[in-house]
Amino acid sequence: MAVEVTPVGSAGPLPPVGPPVAAPSPEPLRPVGAGHFVRLKLRVMRNNFRGQGWRIALYVVGALFALWFAVSGFFLFAAPGLADRSDFAVLAAAFGGGLLVLGWTLLPLVLFGVDETLDPARFALLPLTRRTLVTGMFAAALVGIPAVAALLATSGLVVTAWLLGGWSAGLVTAVGVVAGLLLCVAASRAVTSAFATMLRSRRIRDLAAILLAVLAALIGPLQIVVLAAVQRADWDQLAGVADVVGWTPFGAAYTAGIDLAQGRVWAAPVKLLITVLTIGALLWWWSRSLESAMVGAASGGTAAKRRQAAGTPVAQLFPRIAGWVRRDRFGALVAREARYWWRDARRRANLITIAVVGVFVPVMVNIGSQGLVGGEQDFSASPTTVTLSMVFVGVLASVTLANQFGFDGSAYAANVIAGVPGQVELRARAVAFSLYVVPLLVAISVIVAVVLREPAWIGVMAGSLFAAYGAGLAINVFVSILGAYALPETSNPFAVNSGAGVAKGLLTMVSMVASVGVTTPMVAATALLGGIWYWLALPVGLAYGFGAAVLGTYLAGDVLDRRMPELLTAVTPRR
């Protein structure tokens, strides 16, 4: 919905469109600048807030969080300068800046989504050149809390460079920090846009899944290197790595000024050039996928042919994965949800995330703290750390349902009109999601047990995984009813509305904390009970998770029965 007709009409400074009749226009066309897009975005954001008190409140809370992060970041980046430690300056600039760029690139894919207040498809009919569109969208993307927070945090480096190398170094760092921000935004836009295009095409979705896995895997090795280096406190080695990172696009922008401060004058322009070239390449990449996003949305995508068409309508509705379900109301809900988890790009992206994160987080946490660090005893993996990481994975899987009705959007009206009882609805949704997630969780337990070479722990791992998943389901059915919000009707699975991004983050956080809270008995039992828990954990965890999920859907069903119309209004995109 993002861009509505009314706000556009009232925005005033709109790109001029030629007169409808006469082809050779006698009126001069005013050029369309990036400012138009920025003003349009601000206007749309303001209109989205109108009369929505809770949205403003969420936005303010999000802004305060961002401010807190920004200020802490600022002092971390400024610390080497204030302490007059030139050696730390390179570390902070290279690693801090590099992590920032990496985070901007990957986190929108995995966690936050990308603010699509200005949907590119809305501009498809306007006579705009690709260059105008990309610069405009880019400028608009720079407007927002995350960009401001990142700029504020990294400007701590300017202080550092100034104190270490005088005003010239400070000035170059200021340029570098701004360039770094441009790089961050360009990277996040280019990567999400490219992925959105890929996931839209059903043929390439498997490739996209693998690519996403590889991208996420990049976090792993980096983390090991950093952890290893920190553990050994081998500053020379760390500084060596920092130097290398400083010459990659990740750190170049942020280390340019520090180089100048340390006397390597020639390095600064080269590094800035690297950054500028990278930004250019990313924008070019973005413009390619932007065009296909516009055209794809306008033509309604490719007509997808389904292969199977045999059998009666009812037989067609039920996919093989849900073939065993009864042919009744509950069964129909399960079957439709099961189909949707696969056919809807937005939902599929969530499943892929669970699979990737579910394997990597436990492996990283436990291997990263085990052998590779150098065999230090106080960091070895234990059933407790494994349980904790498994609880995280289980909760993460269940949080996917935190806005389960938002996935449906206004289509949920069909269920309201049919008067589906709340408990049936919620139970069916949980079952359909579990059809995919439970095998995934079993696989994750096995893989992690194999990788950690601790087959005896598999009971503890699977037990805590399912306990956390079930408890998370119980919490998230409530969140999904009471905290539902509309997702924009675009084909970009990573898109969220402005404001809704903050809402999504906060809701996710609240429901994760609550779910972890509900699962703490499992963690406590692992830490306190000894060997016997290895055998008890699986049955107890299964019963715990199943019981929690049943109780949650039972109680939340009554809430849903009373709030169906309100829920429908909440998930219907405003038009």
Add this chain to the structure above:
Amino acid sequence: MTGTEHAALALRGLVKQFDGKVAVAGVDLDVPAGSFFGLLGPNGAGKTTTLSMAVGLLRPDAGGAWVLGHDVWGDPVQAKRLFGVMPDGVRLFDRLTGAELLAYHGLLRGMDPTVVDQRATELLDVLALADADRTLVVDYSAGMKKKIGLACALLHGPRLLVLDEPFEAVDPVSAALIRDILHRYVGGGGTVVFSSHVMEVVERLCTHVAILAEGTIKRVGTLHDVRGDRSLEDVFVEVVGGRTATGEELAWLSR
């Protein structure tokens, strides 16, 4: 509630505000059973809002709705069995094929699977959607989407059909087909309520009309009562209070 027992749809004092802006300001309406009822109104008159409140999709700020004597908001389970709805501007579960969507709706209504299969196949045939067997509804044309929406509303054999803009964006061939089906449905004892702003369609189909403007019912009655011996369009424009272009403005159009 005297009188409402016999009405297929009775609305009493429906009010809805959005952010302090009144969308519907007290609508009272009785739709007689067996009638073909047209709800007329200009864009933004509150037609969709009124119908949404009538079928339980949008909670009214005040007032209520009764379907064949059953309170939509007090006893939704009973009331919802009796009617079928085709909302406008609402997506279908469009990542299913037409057949899958019908099967879903049928089972959701608690119907027997064999009956669902038989009726769904028949509806797909009659509405000329059987060829699109393998296509997802999201890839349907606008007219096909309207037709599959109508099929979903008809599938469980409701006594009342509530259709929001059923002829919007539908080509003449599909529109004729939809008209035929609705005629047959009313002939068989059903009641149809539909909203529209196309006068020709309403004049051709309806036994009763109501004109809704600025959130209230301005005129209501049989088609003959409302239009008298004038054309419905004249009455409508007079009631709604439109303006006609003088020819002075938009001079640049005729360059």
